[in-house]
Amino acid sequence: MAQNASTLFEKIWDSHEVLRNGADGPSLLYVDRHMVHEVTSPQAFEGLRANSRKVRRPGLTVATMDHNVPTTPGERRLPMADQTSDLQVRTLEENCREFGIRLFGMGSPDQGIVHVIGPQLGITLPGATIVCGDSHTSTHGAFGALAFGIGTSDVEHVLASQTVWMQKPKSLEIMIRGRMSGPRAVTAKDVILYVIRKIGTDGGAGHVAEYRGEAVSDMSMEQRMTICNMSIEAGARAGLVAPDEKTFEYLRGRTYTPENYEEMVNVWEKTLRTDSKASFAKRYEIDAGRIAPQVSWGTNPGMTCDVTEAVPDPAEYGDGDKSREDSARKALQYMGLEPGTPMTEIPLDRVFIGSCTNARLEDLIEASRAVRGRKIARGVSAMVVPGSQAVKRSAEEMGLDVIFKDAGFEWRESGCSMCLGMNPDILMPGERCASTSNRNFEGRQGAGGRTHLASPVMAAAAAVNGHFVDVREMDMQDGAV
Amino acid sequence: MGGERNRNVSDNNAVTGGVIKYARDNIDTDVIIPGQYLKIHDYAELATHAMEGLDGDFHSKAKNASFIVAGRNFGCGSSREHAPIALAHSGIKAVAALSFARIFYRNAVDGAFLLPIEIGEDAYEGTGEGDVVTIDVKAGQMRNETTGRRYEIKPFSEIIGKIIEAGGLFRYGMQQKQQKQQQQQQGS
Numbered sequence: 001m002a003q004n005a006s007t008l009f010e011k012i013w014d015s016h017e018v019l020r021n022g023a024d025g026p027s028l029l030y031v032d033r034h035m036v037h038e039v040t041s042p043q044a045f046e047g048l049r050a051n052s053r054k055v056r057r058p059g060l061t062v063a064t065m066d067h068n069v070p071t072t073p074g075e076r077r078l079p080m081a082d083q084t085s086d087l088q089v090r091t092l093e094e095n096c097r098e099f100g101i102r103l104f105g106m107g108s109p110d111q112g113i114v115h116v117i118g119p120q121l122g123i124t125l126p127g128a129t130i131v132c133g134d135s136h137t138s139t140h141g142a143f144g145a146l147a148f149g150i151g152t153s154d155v156e157h158v159l160a161s162q163t164v165w166m167q168k169p170k171s172l173e174i175m176i177r178g179r180m181s182g183p184r185a186v187t188a189k190d191v192i193l194y195v196i197r198k199i200g201t202d203g204g205a206g207h208v209a210e211y212r213g214e215a216v217s218d219m220s221m222e223q224r225m226t227i228c229n230m231s232i233e234a235g236a237r238a239g240l241v242a243p244d245e246k247t248f249e250y251l252r253g254r255t256y257t258p259e260n261y262e263e264m265v266n267v268w269e270k271t272l273r274t275d276s277k278a279s280f281a282k283r284y285e286i287d288a289g290r291i292a293p294q295v296s297w298g299t300n301p302g303m304t305c306d307v308t309e310a311v312p313d314p315a316e317y318g319d320g321d322k323s324r325e326d327s328a329r330k331a332l333q334y335m336g337l338e339p340g341t342p343m344t345e346i347p348l349d350r351v352f353i354g355s356c357t358n359a360r361l362e363d364l365i366e367a368s369r370a371v372r373g374r375k376i377a378r379g380v381s382a383m384v385v386p387g388s389q390a391v392k393r394s395a396e397e398m399g400l401d402v403i404f405k406d407a408g409f410e411w412r413e414s415g416c417s418m419c420l421g422m423n424p425d426i427l428m429p430g431e432r433c434a435s436t437s438n439r440n441f442e443g444r445q446g447a448g449g450r451t452h453l454a455s456p457v458m459a460a461a462a463a464v465n466g467h468f469v470d471v472r473e474m475d476m477q478d479g480a481v
Numbered sequence: 482m483g484g485e486r487n488r489n490v491s492d493n494n495a496v497t498g499g500v501i502k503y504a505r506d507n508i509d510t511d512v513i514i515p516g517q518y519l520k521i522h523d524y525a526e527l528a529t530h531a532m533e534g535l536d537g538d539f540h541s542k543a544k545n546a547s548f549i550v551a552g553r554n555f556g557c558g559s560s561r562e563h564a565p566i567a568l569a570h571s572g573i574k575a576v577a578a579l580s581f582a583r584i585f586y587r588n589a590v591d592g593a594f595l596l597p598i599e600i601g602e603d604a605y606e607g608t609g610e611g612d613v614v615t616i617d618v619k620a621g622q623m624r625n626e627t628t629g630r631r632y633e634i635k636p637f638s639e640i641i642g643k644i645i646e647a648g649g650l651f652r653y654g655m656q657q658k659q660q661k662q663q664q665q666q667q668g669s
């Protein structure tokens with residue numbers, strides 16, 4: 001092995017390591033971008049205040065409110081109906097004012113889910129270290145950044161020092177070879193669900209995953225974000241994709257794209273890639289051509305199958321692993337499912353198109369293809385929650401809002417919404433939902449709620465049919481879109 | 482509140498207490514503390530909702546218990562620090578699991594909320610609901626007082642041990658700074 005051959009992750013790590021504690025670490029890493037939201041930051045600011053500390057680099061810190069803001073048009077103002085949410089939102093406003101942090105507040109045209117607005121505003125950059133008190137920070141890895149979620153104690157540490165302690169993870173290669181069988185029916189969401197299903201919810205533990213291969217190169221930036229977003233669901237510390245011309249083009253001319261951007265691109269083009277002789281500590285290889293549209297049947301994202309399959313038998317799923325079998329049995333009990341039931345025969349109550357995984361413009365365009373000229377099925381209620389106000393405006397300019405509303409969908413303001421049920425958008429106990437979000441954990445979308453994870457086009461098709469269908473067989477019209 | 486969320490595990494002494502056992506893998510932060518409660522700033526109130534997504538009786542059980550014993554990948558999911566805080570404020574001193582999701586582990590340590598103890602299959606299988614166990618980090622041991630069996634626990638890495646001993650990341654950092662200053666003064 002060549003002496004200096006490194007993976008992309010190692011290069012970013014090395015260029016941000018301020019110091020290492022002993023030979024084996026942990027290391028203190030410099031943080032280039034810190035994103036803050038209302039739920040995991042109040043105690044961090046309180047800690048600063050209690051110790052008379054300032055924010056070390058307010059200019060590298062941005063904030064938005066996304067987790068508990070109402071998404072119902074007309075309700076996005078203070079005071080909010082929910083008093084505890086109201087307090088969190090006001091606290092973030094006060095903290096940003098006091099500590100000099102730029103805030104994209106509830107009324108801002110740039111408000112949105114933190115992982116949607118970072119790239120959209122040009123705050124996310126290749127080669128950067130990016131942290132946020134949110135596990136889906138891994139999303140930004142799509143730009144070749146090292147981006148990971150931290151807890152509130154670490155948020156306080158980053159606010160105070162612009163650094164974070166971290167034990168160096170190992171490099172993991174996830175090679176996705178070949179091309180998808182139906183490029184607009186099998187999506188990035190299906191790829192990542194399939195990956196998690198194959199490698200398990202802790203398959204990436206202790207590692208930073210680099211997604212490689214033709215299927216990844218072919219993907220748009222928004223699709224790469226979907227993949228990197230769910231890296232955490234495979235237990236990985238972060239996920240990333242080496243930047244290419246698509247990456248650089250995406251960030252050109254955005255509101256906060258640096259002035260010397262082209263100079264930076266010249267450097268990134270030469271440096272931000274894994275050397276051909278670099279070695280990964282672990283590798284997985286996936287054949288993209290084998291991936292069908294995926295639907296989760298259980299209570300973690302690894303409990304997923306092809307839409308053409310049936311709810312598995314726990315014993316078969318366990319395959320001799322008692323703990324795995326037990327988990328599947330408990331999951332089916334919670335989900336109210338019987339083994340052997342075809343995935344396409346499970347009736348749905350709700351459809352949620354939203355979240356930092358799948359609420360960008362392309363996601364809404366793809367979902368609209370299954371909806372145009374159709375009506376949602378009787379007994380189903382469905383909503384679209386755009387990932388940011390900018391996504392919402394763009395979608396409206398394209399007339400997507402009309403397509404969804406004509407079909408019977410609710411068209412909302414942006415926020416995290418029913419992905420995690422912190423605002424009023426929740427499932428009722430027993431309700432079954434097709435969701436484009438990232439987690440199907442018990443109670444995630446509301447106590448007793450049952451979540452089936454799927455892609456935007458799959459969720460949209462499920463809304464018009466009342467159950468999942470194989471979108472490869474569905475007649476979809478692009479119309480004016 | 483911010484500075485004193487919980488510092489009740491800042492010593493390396495052995496702790497004895499009852500066990501609440503969840504014989505399952507992938508206990509995620511959404512069941513440890515469901516999202517709707519992340520708005521609660523009062524930790525005692527937050528604690529009343531701990532594990533609500535999995536076990537409605539947890540809060541009352543925790544009055545007579547100090548430990549949770551669970552399977553693989555404990556604390557997977559969200560980065561919410563409310564998860565270890567809610568458990569700690571319910572009286573949980575340590576979670577003994579086959580493995581931990583990274584952010585939960587880190588949050589538990591950085592805030593010194595509770596001890597994340599990695600155990601082997603033997604200890605996991607050999608410990609049941611209601612057993613009384615002693616966790617002795619210094620001795621690297623978990624003793625099941627009910628059955629009389631002893632198990633090895635995975636030792637903390639040096640720095641994690643130090644952060645826990647100091648009572649969290651900030652206290653550790655301040656200690657380091659003070660030590661450095663003292664060394665400089667002695668040197669000059």
